[in-house]
Amino acid sequence: MNIAVVGLSHKTAPVEVREKLSIPEPQMESAMAQLISYPHIEEVTILSTCNRLEIYIVTHETEQGIREVTQFLLEHSKLPRSSLRQHLFMLLHQDAVMHLMRVAAGLDSLVLGEGQILAQVKNTHKLGQQHDGIKTILNKLFKQALTAGKRVRTETSIGTGAVSISSAAVELAQMKVQHLAACRVAIVGAGKMSRLLVQHLVSKGAVQLRILNRSLERAEELAKQFCEHPIQTHPLSEMMTVIAESDLVFTSTSATEPILDRAKLEMILEPNRPLMLFDISVPRNVHTDVNQLANVQAFNVDDLKAVVAQNQESRRRMAQEAEGLLEEEVSSFDVWWRSLETVSTISCLRDKIETIREQELEKALSRLGSEFAEKHQEVIEALTRGIVNKILHDPMVQLRAQQDLEARRHCMQTLQTLFNLDVEKQFS
Numbered sequence: 001m002n003i004a005v006v007g008l009s010h011k012t013a014p015v016e017v018r019e020k021l022s023i024p025e026p027q028m029e030s031a032m033a034q035l036i037s038y039p040h041i042e043e044v045t046i047l048s049t050c051n052r053l054e055i056y057i058v059t060h061e062t063e064q065g066i067r068e069v070t071q072f073l074l075e076h077s078k079l080p081r082s083s084l085r086q087h088l089f090m091l092l093h094q095d096a097v098m099h100l101m102r103v104a105a106g107l108d109s110l111v112l113g114e115g116q117i118l119a120q121v122k123n124t125h126k127l128g129q130q131h132d133g134i135k136t137i138l139n140k141l142f143k144q145a146l147t148a149g150k151r152v153r154t155e156t157s158i159g160t161g162a163v164s165i166s167s168a169a170v171e172l173a174q175m176k177v178q179h180l181a182a183c184r185v186a187i188v189g190a191g192k193m194s195r196l197l198v199q200h201l202v203s204k205g206a207v208q209l210r211i212l213n214r215s216l217e218r219a220e221e222l223a224k225q226f227c228e229h230p231i232q233t234h235p236l237s238e239m240m241t242v243i244a245e246s247d248l249v250f251t252s253t254s255a256t257e258p259i260l261d262r263a264k265l266e267m268i269l270e271p272n273r274p275l276m277l278f279d280i281s282v283p284r285n286v287h288t289d290v291n292q293l294a295n296v297q298a299f300n301v302d303d304l305k306a307v308v309a310q311n312q313e314s315r316r317r318m319a320q321e322a323e324g325l326l327e328e329e330v331s332s333f334d335v336w337w338r339s340l341e342t343v344s345t346i347s348c349l350r351d352k353i354e355t356i357r358e359q360e361l362e363k364a365l366s367r368l369g370s371e372f373a374e375k376h377q378e379v380i381e382a383l384t385r386g387i388v389n390k391i392l393h394d395p396m397v398q399l400r401a402q403q404d405l406e407a408r409r410h411c412m413q414t415l416q417t418l419f420n421l422d423v424e425k426q427f428s
Contacts, residue, residue, distance in 0.1 A: 001059065002058070002059055002060075002062045003057070003092070003093050003097060003137065003138075004056075004057050004062055004066055004069075004091065004093070004096055005057075005089075006057075006069040006070065006073070007047075007055055007088065008053055008088055009051055009052035009053075009054070009108070010052065010301070010302070012087050012089055013087035016284075017079070017083075017084075018050075018051070018052075019283035019284055020283075021053040021073060021077050022048055022053060022282055023048040023053065024048075024254060028046060031046060032044055032046060032127075032128070032131045032132075033131065035055065035069065036133055038065075039068075040059050040061045040068055041057050041058075041065050041068055042057075042059060043133060043134060043135045043136075043137055043138045044056065044133040044138075045127065045128030045133045045134050046124065046128075046133075047103070047120065047121065049117065049120050050165065050281065050282035050301055051109065051165070051301065052103075054103070055072075055073075056096070056100065056141075057069060058137045062092060066090055070084075070088070073088070094334065097333055098330050100141065101144070101148045101329055101330060103117060103121060103145070104118055104121045104145040104149030105149045105152035105153075105158075105322055105326060106149070106152070107152075107323070107326075110168075110301070110305065111164060111168050112315040112319060113315050113318065113319070114165070115153065115164065116164045116192070118146070118149040118150070121142065121145060121149065124142070125143070140333065144333045148326055148329035152325055155325060156321045156325065158315060158318035164193075164196050165193065165280050166193050166194075166197045166199075166252075167196060167199075167200040168304040169250060169278045169299075170200040170201055170204055171307045172299060172303065172304060172306075172307045173250075173278060174204055177248070177276070180201070180204050180206050181205045181207050181208075183247040185210070185247070185248045185249075186210045186211075186212065186248070187209065187211050188212045188213075188236070188249065188250065188251045188252065188253055188259070189213060189252035189254075190218045190219045190222045191253075191254070193281075194211065194213075194222060194250075195222055197252065198211070198222065198226055198231070199226075202226060202229055207230075209229065210231070210232040210233070210234060211231060211232070211233050211234070212233075212235070212236050212242055213235070213236060214235070216233060216234070219234070220233050239259070240264060240267070241268070243260075243265075244269065247274070247275065249275065249277050249278070250278045250280065251278070251280070251281055252285070253281060253285055254281075256283050258284060258285060259285050260277065260287065260290065261289055261290060262287065262289040262292055265290055265293060265296060266293065269293070269296070272295055274295045274296075274297075276298075277299065278299050279298065279299065279300045280300075286298050286300070338409075339400075341408075341409070341412060342399055342408060345412045346396055348416075348422070349395075349421060350392060352419060352421060353388055353391070353392065354388065357384050357385070360384075361380065364380070395415065
């Protein structure tokens, strides 16, 4: 079997392409069911965030498996094949393993070292198990990746001062205005990204905050987390009224279509009054046509790259330290992966010897006569099983004990030759 990953990210595709590939959590079950139904995909899970859509698979036939994932992405995005293919990346086995490790560690993020991605990888693991996409191999891979991500954050300094997309948006806002404390700020949405927005806005000195959400109760729960700050809450139905009274608006909702466009803003904005919109959602919450308004400035996740670039060099030095830890985790996974070959050889050897034992036992019992066989079968059965187990014990212990991968493989080949084993190649 082989591991492969097919996907796109902020490095390979602009936001207008990424949002067409985004798979919201409520659609995960049907998406994974469709992928696992393909004949060449044995295991699958999907990592979908605002900056990436990656599909991890285990397959017997790598080329066919990748073709099936690509077909799924074409159907899901409804993009022409030529438009989609130019943005996709495909990585196989060790490259795919290292890629997931780097993603979990925050080394492949728009904001190097950001912490939110580790929780997203953990959720991808959970959903993959919940929807029967993850089995033995991806289960081990994602556990190893989560371990790698945690190690990087605890054993290196890359997490120090690292920012999320939310804090990068706040940094950008701070660069664009003179006094954040004097700005009236609206946040549309009350999820995790919005919580981080509030956290970073408060830390930068913002004091006039209003949260809007479809569920007013959820907006109030978020405001209560910052009870020392006077944060107003509003239902989403009051969005345009609140925006009309705001200087900065941050949008972070799960809406699949824009909730703000030029027509809506034209109706409520006073002439010549400036407004800044920071859309950190994928799919985007703000339509591109708002840029046609003279006093409106709109920024999306791709615009955050300029903010991130300022801190990139110092974080890059930290990342080099992290890469060494990831190499250790990749090696650990590789040892486990290769040990699967040992399992198949041992299993085949045991099955062959067990078949011989059963055949010879049946012959012996038939010669002893039914009366003797019935009376002593249990003893004879235990005797033959004991002999088989003792014969197999040392070869199995020695095979598992081989730390050198080439030596282990040589031992397996020797066993296969000496015992004429026809090992079913479940793992390649």
